Amino acid sequence: ETGVTQSPTHLIKTRGQQVTLRCSSQSGHNTVSWYQQALGQGPQFIFQYYREEENGRGNFPPRFSGLQFPNYSSELNVNALELDDSALYLCASSKGLAGGELFFGEGSRLTVL
Amino acid sequence: GESVGLHLPTLSVQEGDNSIINCAYSNSASDYFIWYKQESGKGPQFIIDIRSNMDKRQGQRVTVLLNKTVKHLSLQIAATQPGDSAVYFCAEVTNFGNEKLTFGTGTRLTIIP
Numbered sequence A: 001e002t003g004v005t006q007s008p009t010h011l012i013k014t015r016g017q018q019v020t021l022r023c024s025s026q027s028g029h030n031t032v033s034w035y036q037q038a039l040g041q042g043p044q045f046i047f048q049y050y051r052e053e054e055n056g057r058g059n060f061p062p063r064f065s066g067l068q069f070p071n072y073s074s075e076l077n078v079n080a081l082e083l084d085d086s087a088l089y090l091c092a093s094s095k096g097l098a099g100g101e102l103f104f105g106e107g108s109r110l111t112v113l
Numbered sequence B: 001g002e003s004v005g006l007h008l009p010t011l012s013v014q015e016g017d018n019s020i021i022n023c024a025y026s027n028s029a030s031d032y033f034i035w036y037k038q039e040s041g042k043g044p045q046f047i048i049d050i051r052s053n054m055d056k057r058q059g060q061r062v063t064v065l066l067n068k069t070v071k072h073l074s075l076q077i078a079a080t081q082p083g084d085s086a087v088y089f090c091a092e093v094t095n096f097g098n099e100k101l102t103f104g105t106g107t108r109l110t111i112i113p
Helices: none
Strands: A005-007 A010-013 A019-024 A031-037 A044-050 A053-057 A064-068 A074-078 A087-094 A108-112 B010-014 B019-025 B032-038 B045-051 B056-058 B062-067 B072-077 B086-093 B101-103 B107-112
Touching (some): A019 A087, A031 B101, A044 B101, B045 B072, B072 B086
Antiparallel strands (some): A044 A053, B056 B062, B086 B107
16 A cells, blocks of 8 residues: 555447546645656656646647645646547655655556446 | 567576567667566556666666667566566666657567476
């Protein structure tokens, strides 16, 4: 148990729909990062939030957006879903930006039909 | 560009034997490396890390070796146990300040009883 919780654990959407995934960070952690993991691949960095501000973004289109709340929980929103968005979405929290250990949640598995 | 690759996608080891998982990276600017273990249906779990000013670091039953000359790192697991069966990823950090991890595709380690 890492103390990072994600919801929902599984969901199915159709192309063109929108989805919101949620993450509660570990107590005391103010940084949340989101990763996309396609089947059989390593996780790919989407973006990171530090103290409610985006702090770095990977090669993902603008239809991937996020938020971080004052309690440091976070949301990942994906608009206009495409089939290739089917993946495991992982949230990781950490304490600050000093290269500390990332603690991953169990992920939200999104299937787009 | 940045890439982290693994030499072998699968590895089978007899229980009790030692295993070695290899990883090559291409970004010479990377200065922090982490090994993660991912069991089926779970998020990645931190195993061990190493900074570029070191060439070896030991944990409990695990050792990470870093060879900056050839941009290679390895994870050695001693006296393997059935619970070591998982996918192992190496990841590199090239930008302290946003902790973006670049993951490889992973090596599936299977421990044979």
